[in-house]
Amino acid sequence: MKNHKKFIATLIIMLIPGLLISLYAQKSVELKYNLNIGDVYQNNMHIDQDIVFDAGGQTMALDQLMDFRMTSNVKDKTGDDFTVASTIDAIKMTQSIFGMQITYDSEDPSTLENPMVAKIAEALGELIGAEYTMVMDNKGHVKEIDASAFSENDDIANNISSGSNFAIYKEGKTKIGDTWDGDVTPLENSDMKVNMTYTLLKISGKQATIGLSGTIKANNMDGDELRLDGTISGEMIVSTQTGWLVKSVIDQEIELDIDQNGQLIPATISGTITTTSEKK
Numbered sequence: 001m002k003n004h005k006k007f008i009a010t011l012i013i014m015l016i017p018g019l020l021i022s023l024y025a026q027k028s029v030e031l032k033y034n035l036n037i038g039d040v041y042q043n044n045m046h047i048d049q050d051i052v053f054d055a056g057g058q059t060m061a062l063d064q065l066m067d068f069r070m071t072s073n074v075k076d077k078t079g080d081d082f083t084v085a086s087t088i089d090a091i092k093m094t095q096s097i098f099g100m101q102i103t104y105d106s107e108d109p110s111t112l113e114n115p116m117v118a119k120i121a122e123a124l125g126e127l128i129g130a131e132y133t134m135v136m137d138n139k140g141h142v143k144e145i146d147a148s149a150f151s152e153n154d155d156i157a158n159n160i161s162s163g164s165n166f167a168i169y170k171e172g173k174t175k176i177g178d179t180w181d182g183d184v185t186p187l188e189n190s191d192m193k194v195n196m197t198y199t200l201l202k203i204s205g206k207q208a209t210i211g212l213s214g215t216i217k218a219n220n221m222d223g224d225e226l227r228l229d230g231t232i233s234g235e236m237i238v239s240t241q242t243g244w245l246v247k248s249v250i251d252q253e254i255e256l257d258i259d260q261n262g263q264l265i266p267a268t269i270s271g272t273i274t275t276t277s278e279k280k
Contacts, residue, residue: 043275
């Protein structure tokens with residue numbers, strides 16, 4: 001009898017993990033944006049990029065780190081649509097090439113003492129206080145975007161709006177293992193196409209973890225020809241209550257041609273974008 005009880009106990013212990021996995025897999029959630037007018041979020045984006053390009057037969061490598069601190073404010077809400085205005089509060093950029101390093105920090109005027117940094121500041125400094133607005137529905141489909149303040153900085157604008165901050169959610173409830181597709185809307189002045197595939201990986205407490213993979217393609221920007229092909233992969237954690245991003249870590253691998261005075265220079269960009277967001 002004792003051996004029989006031991007066998008039953010062992011069998012139950014063996015079955016528990018499978019039972020838990022089965023129950024866990026059945027968990028589902030309605031993922032959507034549930035925001036209110038006046039909601040304010042502090043966003044921090046860190047971009048770590050390695051850029052390799054061929055100039056005149058010589059291969060050069062540029063290491064680039066960029067940090068953006070942004071504030072997102074829910075300005076309006078009509079039915080299932082809401083308007084989010086995001087403002088860049090601060091930028092820090094460090095570039096390293098040929099053993100030389102330069103740093104621009106919008107919050108540290110002493111960095112402008114370097115003449116090269118002063119030139120960079122002419123472009124990046126204009127972005128401080130710049131605002132871009134997105135009108136989205138509660139599933140994350142962008143209906144309108146105004147990024148005119150970024151007209152001279154399309155690469156930065158595309159990084160900010162390329163899918164690391166917002167997810168597109170499927171209709172109805174989503175259970176663990178479900179996969180769905182979504183197209184991220186780029187800027188109006190480019191034909192960039194960002195196609196994403198999302199997978200619900202985990203539901204834990206009030207957060208959901210979503211795996212994502214996708215492709216980036218473009219043939220022109222601002223009327224100029226541009227060959228750009230790339231891939232995106234990573235994960236994002238979102239709030240199951242608001243749909244808003246908590247954290248995302250996105251890897252990008254991009255091949256493109258850079259137009260330098262009429263000469264096309266092939267380049268590759270490998271990078272990771274880490275974004276965190278917290279309600280203020």
